[in-house]
Amino acid sequence: NRQILLDSRPQGEASVSNFKLVSADTPALQDGQVLVRHRYLSLDPYMRGRMNDSKSYAQPQPLGQVMIGGTVGEVVESRHPKFAAGDQVVGMGGWQEYSVVDAGQPGAVRKVDTTQVPLSQYLGAVGMPGVTAWYGLVKIIEPKAGQTVVVSAASGAVGSAVGVLAKERGARAVGIAGGPDKCRYVTEELGFDACVDYKQHADAASLARALKQACPDGIDGHFENVGGMVLDAVLLRANAFSRIAVCGMISGYDGKPIPMAYPQLILTNRMRVEGFIVSEHMEVWPEALKELGTLVGSGRLRPRETIAQGLEAAPEAFLGLLKGRNFGKQLVQLA
Numbered sequence: 001n002r003q004i005l006l007d008s009r010p011q012g013e014a015s016v017s018n019f020k021l022v023s024a025d026t027p028a029l030q031d032g033q034v035l036v037r038h039r040y041l042s043l044d045p046y047m048r049g050r051m052n053d054s055k056s057y058a059q060p061q062p063l064g065q066v067m068i069g070g071t072v073g074e075v076v077e078s079r080h081p082k083f084a085a086g087d088q089v090v091g092m093g094g095w096q097e098y099s100v101v102d103a104g105q106p107g108a109v110r111k112v113d114t115t116q117v118p119l120s121q122y123l124g125a126v127g128m129p130g131v132t133a134w135y136g137l138v139k140i141i142e143p144k145a146g147q148t149v150v151v152s153a154a155s156g157a158v159g160s161a162v163g164v165l166a167k168e169r170g171a172r173a174v175g176i177a178g179g180p181d182k183c184r185y186v187t188e189e190l191g192f193d194a195c196v197d198y199k200q201h202a203d204a205a206s207l208a209r210a211l212k213q214a215c216p217d218g219i220d221g222h223f224e225n226v227g228g229m230v231l232d233a234v235l236l237r238a239n240a241f242s243r244i245a246v247c248g249m250i251s252g253y254d255g256k257p258i259p260m261a262y263p264q265l266i267l268t269n270r271m272r273v274e275g276f277i278v279s280e281h282m283e284v285w286p287e288a289l290k291e292l293g294t295l296v297g298s299g300r301l302r303p304r305e306t307i308a309q310g311l312e313a314a315p316e317a318f319l320g321l322l323k324g325r326n327f328g329k330q331l332v333q334l335a
C-alpha cells in the first residue's frame with residue numbers, strides 16, 4: 001500500500017518536499033472493518049490549512065502520518081455485515097491506495113449509487129464541495145428570485161455548484177474566475193448569466209467597474225472563496241442588506257496577508273457577513289445531496305474535473321490547486 005505522508009510543515013508556500021511517498025503493509029481486518037481500494041483521491045484547499053501547526057477550527061495534520069483526504073473506491077474485503085466486496089463507497093481514506101476502515105463508525109464510510117452519478121463526483125458536486133455550495137447559498141445568502149448572486153472561483157468544485165443552485169432559485173448568477181477558458185465554461189456550460197475574468201484587472205476599482213456591467217442591479221448575495229481584491233471589488237458593488245457567505249480565502253492560504261480595503265461598507269450597506277464550515281452542518285447534508293444528485297443526474301449541473309494520474313502525482317497536483325492550475329474539481333486517479 002503506497003502512501004503519502006506529511007513530512008514537514010511549510011514555511012510560507014507549500015512545496016513537494018513537505019510530502020513523502022512510502023510503502024506499508026495493510027493490517028489484517030478486524031471484525032467490523034472493511035478494506036477499501038481507492039479509485040480517486042480528492043484534493044481540496046482546506047488541506048493547506050491542516051499542514052500548518054497553528055490554531056484553527058480543525059486539528060493540524062500530524063507529521064509522519066498519511067495526509068488526510070476524501071476518497072472513493074470499492075470494498076475489496078469486508079468483515080462488516082452491511083458491506084460486501086464490490087460495494088462502491090465514499091470515505092476519508094487519505095492519500096494512499098488502500099484504507100482499512102471501521103465501517104460501523106458514523107460517517108466513516110458510505111455506500112454510493114453510481115447508476116446516475118459517476119463515482120468521482122461523490123468527491124465533488126455530489127459530495128463535500130457541493131454541500132458547501134448548498135449551505136452557503138441556501139442558508140446564508142438565501143437568494144430571492146430576481147436577485148443577483150456573485151461567486152468567486154466560479155469554475156471550481158464549489159463555485160460551479162453555487163451558480164447553478166442560484167439559477168435554480170431564479171436568481172441572476174455571476175461568476176468571477178481566472179482566464180477566458182474558465183469564464184467561457186462558466187457561462188456556456190454552467191449557464192451563469194455572466195462571468196468576469198479577474199486576471200484582466202489590476203486593482204479592485206477596475207474589477208468593480210467590470211462587476212457593475214455584469215451586475216446592473218448591484219449585488220444581493222456573494223459567495224466568497226478567494227478574498228483580497230475580489231472581495232474588495234464585490235463590496236464596492238454590494239446592495240443594502242446584501243449577504244456574504246464567507247466560505248474560503250484561498251488567496252491567503254500560503255500565508256500572504258489579505259487586507260480588506262473597505263470594511264466600512266459592511267456597515268453603511270447593513271450587510272450580513274457570515275463564515276461557515278460545512279462539516280459543522282451535517283443536518284443539511286441529506287437534503288443538499290439529494291438536490292445536487294438530481295442536478296448532476298439531469299445534466300443541469302455539469303461539473304468539470306482535472307484528474308492527475310497516480311498517487312505520486314498528488315503533491316504536485318495539490319500545489320497546482322493552490323495556484324489555480326486546476327480547472328474544476330481536482331482529483332487523483334489511482335491505478
Ligand code: NDP
Binds near residue numbers: 154248250322323
Ligand atoms: P476550486 O476547485 O475552486 O479550486 C481553487 C480555485 O481557486 C482555483 O482553481 C483558482 O481559480 C482559485 N484560486 C486559487 N488561488 C487563487 C488566488 N491566489 N487568487 C484567486 N483565486 C485563486 O476549489 P474548491 O471548489 O474545492 O474550493 C473553493 C473554496 O471553497 C476554497 O477557498 C476552499 O477553501 C473553500 N471551501 C470551504 C469549505 C467550508 O466548509 N467553508 C469547504 C470546502 C471548500 P481561478 O483560476 O478562477 O482563480
